[in-house]
Amino acid sequence: MSHKWLIKNGTIAVMDDARPVVNGYMLVEGDTITYIGEERPEGAEGAEIFDGAGLLFLPGLVNTHGHAAMSLLRGYGDDLALQVWLQDKMWPMEAKFTGSDVYWGTSLSVLEMLKGGTTTFLDMYDHMDQVAKVVEESGIRAVLMRGAIGFCSEDEQRQKLNEAVGFARDWHGKADGRITTMLSPHSPYTCAPNFFEKFVQAAHDLNLPLHTHMSETKTEVEQNVSDYGMRPVQHLLNMGMFSRPSLVAHAVHLNDEEIEILAAHQVGVSHNPGSNLKLASGVARVPELLKAGVTVSLGTDGAASNNNLDMFEEIRLAALIHKGVSGDPTAVPALQALKMGTEYGAKSVFLQDTGKLAQGMKADFIALNTEQAHFLPRTDYISHAVYSAGAKDVEHVWVNGKQVIKNGAALTIDEEKVRYEAQAAYEGLLSR
Amino acid sequence: MSHKWLIKNGTIAVMDDARPVVNGYMLVEGDTITYIGEERPEGAEGAEIFDGAGLLFLPGLVNTHGHAAMSLLRGYGDDLALQVWLQDKMWPMEAKFTGSDVYWGTSLSVLEMLKGGTTTFLDMYDHMDQVAKVVEESGIRAVLMRGAIGFCSEDEQRQKLNEAVGFARDWHGKADGRITTMLSPHSPYTCAPNFFEKFVQAAHDLNLPLHTHMSETKTEVEQNVSDYGMRPVQHLLNMGMFSRPSLVAHAVHLNDEEIEILAAHQVGVSHNPGSNLKLASGVARVPELLKAGVTVSLGTDGAASNNNLDMFEEIRLAALIHKGVSGDPTAVPALQALKMGTEYGAKSVFLQDTGKLAQGMKADFIALNTEQAHFLPRTDYISHAVYSAGAKDVEHVWVNGKQVIKNGAALTIDEEKVRYEAQAAYEGLLSR
Known part of the structure; x- marks a missing residue:
């Protein structure tokens, strides 16, 4: 059975013109978002619960x-x-x-x-x-x-x-x-x-x-x-x-x-x-x-x-x-x-099922830490995401339903090795 | 006697046209920078030692x-x-x-x-x-x-x-x-x-x-x-x-x-x-x-x-x-x-003795964490500071010789209280 995530207490940017943000739940089953809404969804049994309090969820x-x-x-x-x-x-x-x-x-x-x-x-x-x-x-x-x-x-x-x-x-x-x-x-x-x-x-x-x-x-x-x-x-x-x-x-x-x-x-x-x-x-x-x-x-x-x-x-x-x-x-x-x-x-880039947080879309999403001065006051999260946020506000990242960044650290990449080898590669280019 | 800081192993942006960056030491006595150079300075006895490895020091x-x-x-x-x-x-x-x-x-x-x-x-x-x-x-x-x-x-x-x-x-x-x-x-x-x-x-x-x-x-x-x-x-x-x-x-x-x-x-x-x-x-x-x-x-x-x-x-x-x-x-x-x-x-703003890292200037300086992907390779730290860095790369901040930010956290401000009260003030404005 595929892994499930249940995000709760999240501020979720669905980006509909009439309702840019939903406060509540997002259910992910396997690589797909199967629910976003204010009520706790059916079918969340066995899901890994993720507390989204203080986080703004955006599409990747x-x-x-x-x-x-x-x-x-x-x-x-x-x-x-x-x-x-x-x-x-x-x-x-x-x-x-x-x-x-x-x-x-x-x-x-x-x-x-x-x-x-x-x-x-x-x-x-x-x-x-x-x-x-x-x-x-x-x-x-x-x-x-x-x-x-x-x-x-x-x-x-x-x-x-x-x-x-x-x-x-x-x-x-x-x-x-x-x-x-x-x-x-x-x-x-x-x-x-x-x-x-x-x-x-x-x-x-x-x-x-x-x-x-x-x-x-x-x-x-x-x-x-x-x-x-x-x-x-x-x-x-x-x-x-x-x-x-x-x-x-x-x-x-x-x-x-x-x-x-x-x-x-x-x-x-x-x-x-x-x-x-x-x-x-x-x-x-x-x-x-x-x-x-x-x-x-x-x-x-x-x-x-x-x-x-x-x-x-x-x-x-x-x-x-x-x-x-x-x-x-x-x-x-x-x-x-x-x-x-x-x-x-x-x-x-011709991907029909990514780029938006909605039911049926691929589960590519990110969570920004909004408990910071530049996200206050809580006037308009879309405005804050655009006019105030930066790369380093990103705390967690999921691609295709799998978490790849957790608390700002990479789960799939050896960061220190990559930094070391990239510097070595540059020095190699200089010396050749 | 006034407090002393001795920064060692620092990359220090003195921003002279001929030599933008010095690798080495910075001595701070009281509110003033008294030395920047490659050699360990005289007069550093009793100083609090701060290891600047992996950090880029800029003027505040x-x-x-x-x-x-x-x-x-x-x-x-x-x-x-x-x-x-x-x-x-x-x-x-x-x-x-x-x-x-x-x-x-x-x-x-x-x-x-x-x-x-x-x-x-x-x-x-x-x-x-x-x-x-x-x-x-x-x-x-x-x-x-x-x-x-x-x-x-x-x-x-x-x-x-x-x-x-x-x-x-x-x-x-x-x-x-x-x-x-x-x-x-x-x-x-x-x-x-x-x-x-x-x-x-x-x-x-x-x-x-x-x-x-x-x-x-x-x-x-x-x-x-x-x-x-x-x-x-x-x-x-x-x-x-x-x-x-x-x-x-x-x-x-x-x-x-x-x-x-x-x-x-x-x-x-x-x-x-x-x-x-x-x-x-x-x-x-x-x-x-x-x-x-x-x-x-x-x-x-x-x-x-x-x-x-x-x-x-x-x-x-x-x-x-x-x-x-x-x-x-x-x-x-x-x-x-x-x-x-x-x-x-x-x-x-008519401050003659701030804005530059040099002997005799007020000790207003900041340290950026350069052990991150966007600071690599180590080609040109001035370029990286301008074209690649952001607020959240700042790890440590000193003003007038006193450290006010340490490991990204405020030493002089109750962050949680300020965030709470600012939000409350905004809500108060809306309700009046």
Whole structure:
């Protein structure tokens, strides 16, 4: 018989517009939430009782764009012009990454994400078998894909495509269903059309969604116009990407017509406010995207351009910067920002049954300690979660019905070993 | 004989451009830092030894603009147009504040600030004797002033001025020197010139600096032009404010000429990025202010418009938003942002001997736990402090040579009582 949890005395963020929070019980059977309500449920016999007094329960946060292994380069290059940062700092170091580096860098990121309340992350990188291994072991949920840059020979391109396809096929649905896969040509500016289109075809063949970087910088948009006579959205449309379920990362520089195309084709946008600000890429048109009906979710991007993986910060930035830049204090209200980090995130990475606390959903949830000054007075827990909370308020985390963080400590990860090995991996990169 | 502390094995952020961090020792005698260096100092006999291994020592953070008691209204009104927020939410509730409400609201804020590494805060509010009492008891350092709004009879104006002057005179230098005072007409749009000028005169008489809100919103600037035929900076200059050492809060909407005037008169600017974004006031011209030589520091403003008092967030916002908005990734680099939250903060509130870890400075310092994923790898501790850290990384806090936070817990404040009484005060406000 599967394990049951009965949460009692909890403040549970169900995030319905009419009733954002329920005070009471949540029953979890196996990997699924089977009840949320004010009354003690039937069928709770034999459940492990968990006293939720003083805790705010939220859906696990969903990070829809990142490169987890890049945490090995956190603080290695900051406050630099983008091209200097990439060419002098990131790319030479990343070229040295081995499978082991990816394993420890990803472990460091997964440790940080789980402790900070992120229960699902999207990862686009290389050595993805190592990433999958970390996901399998740690108990986190992930949407994984081998990112492919086309600046190489046709033979190498073929090899990358085969690797991406093989990984996507072999790992989809693995780790008790916690791993799903997508295909991801890196971007229209690093993949020529004939290479990009092979990924689109493979996505059709495997019935998988697609993910790519798009319109992160103004320069990149201008380059696209110069190379292909059109802006990136039209270019991706022409290459057939949007004939598959798709998620694009960044989408900072969009005109009105592009927003319409994204909306019409139900293309999701992963908004990465921290990274976009730090790299001076600009401020995405999030209020307009939301108004047009586009599903906008949130991503941290890699830790080298953020520099942490605290999704509460991305949620708060999403709620703050669009008010400040538009001049409209009602832009991206708290509840919408929180949905961007949870419900819309799950939808963006094509997980139908996560991202919300409701009957029938997967039991991915987190508990924040509200017995702290910055959660008082008890006016509005959704507001507090968005405008006041941070990663370190997270006390407990469950993924797929299993507890993975308890009293702020990891149950599935040897924290000290991960910290030691990640530092050693970084020192190894410096010495090679 | 005064108490001595000898920190050993510390990573100490002295923040010199050439050498941001020293690994080694810090000696504190009484309220003063008497040594920082790699070698064990002379004169450490009898010192209490503190092992700083795994800790990053920073100067205590300095919050240069706020209204501490407003934490009682955290989350009471969000995502509203400014005038609705003020007129329907804040003002009716604030009108009900008693001395006791101010005491518990300020206590809640001081608890949050100390635990988050803020060792000095500026406070402009009413019932300032209650604020001073909290400062005296808690061990924090503060720069206090009775804010005065002139929308009242001449009698009431006189009473407010007398109160402000009396408070400033009576409390300056109190609490072992931890309290200093300033005078603060609320703003040029709430104080007519004849009232404002009385504060300027009083500041001359008492030899005190001045503080006011200035150019927070575009509307307010337009109003100033319409009422007085000039923009706020010229108006304040004409009223004589800048003949005294001065600090203005917000300064979001400035033209080039105004920046020159502020620089020429050495007027400090308290930049409040979180509050400015949340209230949709706009983005201050911080890179231009810094370039012109203006001392720019950071403030949280009240918790009702932030909604927390985490100065690490203000530091990070200052480092991030000006890059994103200007398109220049080198704008406001990490070390400069950290100085805005420490050294420039102390200078802004006219404290000559705090805000920096150096021999002869007051012993206001904090220790962050770096044995966590988001502080790895050990590439650049200044970068990690700015781009990755948060309030809850703070493990230990000292103010004026006395430890006030130990292992994340307050030594001088009854945390549970403050949380209980703050909630009760809020409920009292609702019921009256």
